[in-house]
Amino acid sequence: MIMGLISWARTKSPWIMHVHCGGCNGCDIEVAAALTPRFDVERFGFLLKNNPRFADILVVTGPVPKHITPMLLRIFNQTPDPKIVVAVGTCAIFGNVFVEEGYENYALVGSVDKVVPVDAYVPGCPPKPEAIIYGLSVALKKLAEKKLKAKASDTR
Amino acid sequence: MPSASTLKEMIKALGRCATTAYPFGPAPTVLEGFRGKIEIDKEKCTACAACVQSCPTGAMSMQQTESSKIIENNYGKCSFCGRCVDVCPEDALRSSNAFELAGADKTMMLSSSEASLARCANCGGQAFPELQLKKMTERVLENVKPETRGEVQADLQKFPRYCVDCRRLLSYRLDTHTQKYY
Numbered sequence: 001m002i003m004g005l006i007s008w009a010r011t012k013s014p015w016i017m018h019v020h021c022g023g024c025n026g027c028d029i030e031v032a033a034a035l036t037p038r039f040d041v042e043r044f045g046f047l048l049k050n051n052p053r054f055a056d057i058l059v060v061t062g063p064v065p066k067h068i069t070p071m072l073l074r075i076f077n078q079t080p081d082p083k084i085v086v087a088v089g090t091c092a093i094f095g096n097v098f099v100e101e102g103y104e105n106y107a108l109v110g111s112v113d114k115v116v117p118v119d120a121y122v123p124g125c126p127p128k129p130e131a132i133i134y135g136l137s138v139a140l141k142k143l144a145e146k147k148l149k150a151k152a153s154d155t156r
Numbered sequence: 157m158p159s160a161s162t163l164k165e166m167i168k169a170l171g172r173c174a175t176t177a178y179p180f181g182p183a184p185t186v187l188e189g190f191r192g193k194i195e196i197d198k199e200k201c202t203a204c205a206a207c208v209q210s211c212p213t214g215a216m217s218m219q220q221t222e223s224s225k226i227i228e229n230n231y232g233k234c235s236f237c238g239r240c241v242d243v244c245p246e247d248a249l250r251s252s253n254a255f256e257l258a259g260a261d262k263t264m265m266l267s268s269s270e271a272s273l274a275r276c277a278n279c280g281g282q283a284f285p286e287l288q289l290k291k292m293t294e295r296v297l298e299n300v301k302p303e304t305r306g307e308v309q310a311d312l313q314k315f316p317r318y319c320v321d322c323r324r325l326l327s328y329r330l331d332t333h334t335q336k337y338y
Contacts (some may be wrong), residue, residue, distance in 0.1 A: 006288075011207075037174050037175055038174055038175060038176060039175070039176060039178065040175045042164055044173070044179075064173055085292060089183075090213070090232070090233060090234065092233070093232045093233070093262055094213075094230075094232055094233040096213050096233070097212050097213050097233055097235065100214045101214055102214070103336065113262070118262075120258055120259070120260055121229055121232060121258060121262045121265075122257070122258040123232050123234065123257045123258070123259075123265065124236065124255065125234075125235035125236055127255070127258075128183075128255050130176075130178045130183045130255060130256075131256065131257065131258060132256045133178060134179075134255075134256045134258050135258035137179065138258050138259065138260060140218060142260060
């Protein structure tokens with residue numbers, strides 16, 4: 001019952017951390033816009049935190065340059081365990097104009113899921129704030145699923 | 157004490173709610189000219205691959221099998237610039253209003269259109285897609301001079317199903333070479 005209560009509390013107030021991985025700042029502005037009173041994801045309990053140790057959801061933007069990968073891995077490892085990674089923007093999914101088949105970029109990894117496991121993808125260049133809200137709702141469903149799995153392993 | 161204009165704005169704003177109703181209502185910022193997910197009209201698409209040439213991110217790709225050409229749109233790679241819509245000669249592409257594209261699996265972000273290829277009657281290789289051939293014939297006949305239209309049409313009917321190399325090879329034997337027009 002306590003586990004159920006904790007699970008309910010987590011899905012009702014998921015704290016997010018915004019990780020900027022070398023994008024053009026378009027997606028970052030849209031993530032910030034989604035947090036403003038006009039679009040207001042804080043209605044659903046999302047709260048922006050600047051410390052990965054407090055966060056449940058990592059919102060990653062940008063095509064991930066190679067020199068950022070140790071920091072991204074460190075932030076991912078510092079996040080407490082039922083964690084969700086949301087890749088926001090086309091750069092974070094496939095690398096957009098910076099990475100093309102046959103023209104590998106020596107400075108870029110190219111996508112977030114080559115570094116850390118990603119649970120939800122939000123395409124768009126940049127995605128609308130509404131699209132980000134929709135993507136976070138997809139991430140919340142994943143978070144609830146992860147809770148159930150964690151609960152099952154705890155009772156064993 | 158705020159100034160008079162500020163007070164006026166404050167009184168105006170009292171009755172309104174600034175937050176949009178999006179997840180529970182329609183999205184208010186989908187305006188005219190918004191470029192969302194690209195939709196392919198499969199009946200109009202002739203697989204000419206003009207969109208593949210113009211795509212800056214490689215979202216549009218073409219795969220060629222033995223009997224067909226397949227145009228694939230991966231909206232996970234798409235930057236929604238709309239160049240493919242501008243460049244499409246058949247108006248088969250359209251920017252829709254769809255923005256709720258987020259998903260948990262990025263390999264599912266695909267839509268495709270397929271055009272079957274005709275066989276070359278001479279060498280057995282690949283000729284043009286049938287729909288493209290039909291449209292190109294129509295367009296050539298539209299733009300040619302009225303006095304030569306009959307002759308051009310007769311020429312076009314001589315090699316409807318030859319590939320590019322065989323057309324060149326057989327042009328003198330079939331009497332379709334361009335020299336005769338001069």
